[in-house]
Amino acid sequence: MTELQSRITCPVDFGKVGKQVCHLRLPYSSNVSAYGWIGIPIAVLKNGTGPTVYLNAGNHGDEYEGQFTLVRLIRELDPTEIQGTLIIIPALNLPAAMNHSRCSPIDGANLNRSFPGEPDAPDHRPTAAIAYWVANVVAPLCDAFLDLHSGGKTLDYVPSALIRRTSENDAHFQRKLAALRAFGAPIGYIVDGGSPSAGGGSRPPTLNALIDGKGAVSMGTELGGAGTVTLETLEVARRGVHNFLAHVGLIERSPYADATPEPRLVTIAGPDYYVHAPCRGAFEPAFDLGEEVEAGQLCGYIHQIDDPTVPAVAVHFERSGVAFCKRPIVGVERGDCLAHLGTDWEG
Numbered sequence: 631m632t633e634l635q636s637r638i639t640c641p642v643d644f645g646k647v648g649k650q651v652c653h654l655r656l657p658y659s660s661n662v663s664a665y666g667w668i669g670i671p672i673a674v675l676k677n678g679t680g681p682t683v684y685l686n687a688g689n690h691g692d693e694y695e696g697q698f699t700l701v702r703l704i705r706e707l708d709p710t711e712i713q714g715t716l717i718i719i720p721a722l723n724l725p726a727a728m729n730h731s732r733c734s735p736i737d738g739a740n741l742n743r744s745f746p747g748e749p750d751a752p753d754h755r756p757t758a759a760i761a762y763w764v765a766n767v768v769a770p771l772c773d774a775f776l777d778l779h780s781g782g783k784t785l786d787y788v789p790s791a792l793i794r795r796t797s798e799n800d801a802h803f804q805r806k807l808a809a810l811r812a813f814g815a816p817i818g819y820i821v822d823g824g825s826p827s828a829g830g831g832s833r834p835p836t837l838n839a840l841i842d843g844k845g846a847v848s849m850g851t852e853l854g855g856a857g858t859v860t861l862e863t864l865e866v867a868r869r870g871v872h873n874f875l876a877h878v879g880l881i882e883r884s885p886y887a888d889a890t891p892e893p894r895l896v897t898i899a900g901p902d903y904y905v906h907a908p909c910r911g912a913f914e915p916a917f918d919l920g921e922e923v924e925a926g927q928l929c930g931y932i933h934q935i936d937d938p939t940v941p942a943v944a945v946h947f948e949r950s951g952v953a954f955c956k957r958p959i960v961g962v963e964r965g966d967c968l969a970h971l972g973t974d975w976e977g
């Protein structure tokens with residue numbers, strides 16, 4: 631039993647050779663379980679010498695490609711196939727994953743807006759405790775991180791992987807860029823500067839931003855979404871995870887090495903890459919996911935279905951680019967993201 635610097639305890643011995651699969655224990659006293667804990671599944675594989683690599687999914691509970699890929703990887707991967715240590719958490723915000731929701735049903739919190747977390751978060755705010763454990767127990771151990779996301783129920787992506795552009799250390803950025811290429815998603819995108827979608831200026835409260843601050847290789851994904859999976863998005867996820875593990879030296883060779891296309895590299899460099907609903911209503915898109923659009927092009931209409939005399943509100947793209955993210959839900963409120971663009975990365 632390893633005692634950790636947080637409210638979470640972990641039955642894993644990170645130095646033990648072989649495969650361990652068990653549960654992190656996050657104390658949670660509720661109406662149905664006075665002395666209970668939330669069991670977050672974790673697998674640790676160790677063999678020989680090599681890097682320590684961290685994979686997680688279920689940071690958001692309604693994003694399934696990574697969760698399916700990692701539970702399968704835990705079952706299939708034999709520790710003798712690796713050199714180093716592999717830490718896998720397939721459903722990091724377990725209450726959200728069990729609820730099929732982006733945020734936790736217990737505290738309403740979004741884990742990927744909760745880093746670096748809190749050491750003494752009370753029972754009724756478990757999300758901050760999870761963030762703190764990752765930031766203070768796992769992060770110092772690891773050389774490379776992959777945080778598997780997708781669009782969830784409210785967004786749908788052309789399968790993508792992403793890194794952040796940080797101006798303070800170009801060598802670090804180049805290491806992340808090499809990992810982005812190696813992952814081999816159809817789109818590899820670079821968030822330049824701040825992240826308008828995550829807030830928080832140049833250092834938003836996300837896992838990727840936290841790891842960036844520590845200098846390790848950190849990468850995320852947006853593998854699909856719309857609250858489901860497709861054969862394509864699952865294939866990109868599985869292929870990308872193996873390619874990533876080979877790239878960082880944990881496995882000798884990816885089985886997909888000869889079947890991985892070069893990604894199209896794009897960037898998101900400002901708030902004008904995003905389109906948001908200006909009012910409540912029913913969104914009728916006027917573009918297809920993955921379409922090349924021009925500045926001023928129609929993004930869609932927002933209808934007031936209950937009153938046909940009210941003209942539909944036309945919404946336009948502010949700039950040109952590839953529309954690789956789209957809202958798959960018709961109902962919208964003012965401020966909902968309808969789409970976002972990328973533009974080709976110039977280096």
Ligand SMILES: [Zn+2]
Pocket residue numbers: 689690693742779780782
């Ligand atoms: Zn996500």
